[in-house]
Amino acid sequence: MARRARRAFPNSTTKTARDRCRSWRSAAGRRWCAAGVVDALPAAPLHLIRARDCADEPWRNGAGRTRTLWSGEGARISVAVLECDAPFSAYAGYDRTFCLLGPDAVTLTVDGAERVLAPGQWTSFAGEAAVAVRLEGGPVRALNVMTARGLARHAVQRAAGPVEGALLVALAGDGPRYDAGDLIVPPYPSGLAGSFLAVRIS
Incomplete structure (x- = not known):
């Protein structure tokens, strides 16, 4: 069987950042890798990629900034900072999910249709799609999930705890343990609970 070509993201992390990645293997043998710093907290064995520790990269169009939490074959999970009304860059051949972390609302226009x-x-x-964002208050942060058609697919759902086969992104912070936008990777500790977006990449 021919090996599938790997499609790189235009704003993917540099080789230096990838060299600093840490890897995990879940029970299914999937390799998790993130261009950030992993904190294994002794009080509760969470394996975290903290958004604040990931490299800050400018958008391709210069209208915002992003931090890559996780990247794999044809897939990327990142957190963006939006400080003003701005268009999104086009990524032909990709499917995207935009999840607002807050603190304020936004209006997203997708091919002329508005949604708050x-x-x-x-x-x-x-x-x-032609996409633009309008801030309804001050600067906001948002989670972006992108997958390349033909190489990967993704699905998201709200979760209050671990979901089998999924990565968890915190939608709200939990004191000193993690902040909104942090990525929690397997293995998950028993009793983990909170407000999360569960992301499945397949």
């Missing part, structure tokens, strides 16, 4: 998103809400759209 409150913190914790999300919407999915094709990478070819």
Whole structure:
């Protein structure tokens, strides 16, 4: 069987950042890798990729900034900072999910259709779509999940704890343990509970 070609993201992390990645293997043998710093907290054995520790990269169009939490074959999970009304870059051949972390609402326009998103809400759209965001308050942070068609697919759902086969992104912080936008990776400790977006990549 021919090996599938790996499609790189235009804003993917540099080789230096990838060299600093840490890896995990779940029970199914999947390799988890993130271009950030992993904190294994002794009080509760969480395996975290903290958004604040990931490299800050400018958007391709210069209208925002992003931090890559996780990247795999044809897939990426990142957190963006939006400080002003801005268009999104087009990513032909990709499927995208935009989940608002807050603290304020935004209006997202996708191919002319407007939708107001409150913190914790999300919407999915094709990478070819014409997308723009309007802030309804101050600067906000948002989670972005992107997968390349033909190489990977993704699905998201709200979760109050671990979901089998999924990565968890915190929608709200939990004191000193983790902040909104942090990625929690397997193995998950028993009793883990909170407000999460569960992301399945297949």
